[in-house]
Amino acid sequence: MSAQAGDTGERSAPAPKAAERPRNVGEMLERARAFLARKGVEEARLDADLLVAHALDVDRLHLLLRLEEPVAEEELVRARGLLQRRAATEPVAYITGVREFYGRSFGVRSGVLIPRPETELIVDLARDYLADREDAPRILDIGTGSGCLAITLALEVPTATVHAVDVSREALEVARANATSLGAQVTWTENDGLQAAQDGAPWDLVVCNPPYVDPAGREALAPEVRDHEPAGALFAPEGDEHYWVRSLTEGARGWLQRGGLMLVELGYGQGPAALDLGRQADPEARVEQDLAGIPRVLVLGA
Numbered sequence: 137m138s139a140q141a142g143d144t145g146e147r148s149a150p151a152p153k154a155a156e157r158p159r160n161v162g163e164m165l166e167r168a169r170a171f172l173a174r175k176g177v178e179e180a181r182l183d184a185d186l187l188v189a190h191a192l193d194v195d196r197l198h199l200l201l202r203l204e205e206p207v208a209e210e211e212l213v214r215a216r217g218l219l220q221r222r223a224a225t226e227p228v229a230y231i232t233g234v235r236e237f238y239g240r241s242f243g244v245r246s247g248v249l250i251p252r253p254e255t256e257l258i259v260d261l262a263r264d265y266l267a268d269r270e271d272a273p274r275i276l277d278i279g280t281g282s283g284c285l286a287i288t289l290a291l292e293v294p295t296a297t298v299h300a301v302d303v304s305r306e307a308l309e310v311a312r313a314n315a316t317s318l319g320a321q322v323t324w325t326e327n328d329g330l331q332a333a334q335d336g337a338p339w340d341l342v343v344c345n346p347p348y349v350d351p352a353g354r355e356a357l358a359p360e361v362r363d364h365e366p367a368g369a370l371f372a373p374e375g376d377e378h379y380w381v382r383s384l385t386e387g388a389r390g391w392l393q394r395g396g397l398m399l400v401e402l403g404y405g406q407g408p409a410a411l412d413l414g415r416q417a418d419p420e421a422r423v424e425q426d427l428a429g430i431p432r433v434l435v436l437g438a
């Protein structure tokens with residue numbers, strides 16, 4: 137039988153029977169939480185709340201104020217689609233297109249690393265270091281991704297001149313859009329980060345959250361990370377998980393202003409080796425722990 141005019145061959149899901157439909161937002165939310173839990177999603181409750189809120193175009197707080205309200209058919213269909221994506225391991229931030237970092241909303245999409253809470257430690261350390269400075273410090277963010285570090289530093293330290301570099305054009309597009317929506321002034325460069333550090337030296341502060349995952353550990357990563365986030369943002373080059381710490385510590389003295397600082401994020405278990413490398417460049421180098429007590433940021437002076 138030939139396809140009818142207007143028949144694309146795709147059938148939309150049949151409308152749910154009246155009895156199957158949730159009576160209100162609260163019931164829809166309960167079902168969404170149970171669905172994600174059954175699918176093995178670790179933070180099923182939080183993720184369901186965020187996705188249902190997104191489907192209803194409200195924030196999580198307002199969602200909880202609408203629990204008694206009825207659900208429109210199109211809201212139900214939208215929520216189902218989002219929950220199916222999450223059940224298929226797509227991270228919530230790629231589905232909703234946003235992630236909070238240091239109290240601000242950053243746009244994200246596949247092709248750009250989702251900002252992580254542990255990276256906020258770099259901002260805290262940078263703020264401490266730059267507090268009370270009366271000049272205009274020059275900051276470089278290497279591997280800027282969504283621009284979360286560069287933009288946050290530009291907004292938190294308004295006297296600073298902030299530059300950011302990434303090899304990924306897609307990341308820079310997202311970072312530029314974030315800077316516009318958050319009202320931050322940053323100079324963006326598409327280049328290799330080590331080259332940009334050299335070209336723009338001397339810097340008062342260099343920050344970097346490099347791709348530090350050992351490629352040999354790829355299969356051990358959660359599918360949310362392994363199958364969705366960009367390999368170029370995750371995996372250390374040359375199969376060497378210390379590639380970036382080695383390269384950055386070797387370059388530090390040549391790139392930093394006298395009295396300048398470098399802050400480099402480390403992967404789990406990389407603290408001791410990073411400290412050894414750091415101390416070859418600065419005998420007073422140290423590693424700071426994140427809120428979970430994990431050695432997370434190499435701090436190196438010049």
Ligand SMILES: C[S@@+](CC[C@H](N)C(=O)[O-])C[C@H]1O[C@@H](n2cnc3c(N)ncnc32)[C@H](O)[C@@H]1O
Nearest residue numbers: 251279280281302303304328329345346347369
């Ligand atoms: C771990 S992500 C960090 C992104 C962001 N700074 C954050 O903390 O969320 C690493 C970033 O480094 C970029 N990158 C990888 N190799 C690079 C290189 N040689 N030069 C500059 N950036 C690079 C990747 O494209 C990615 O955006």
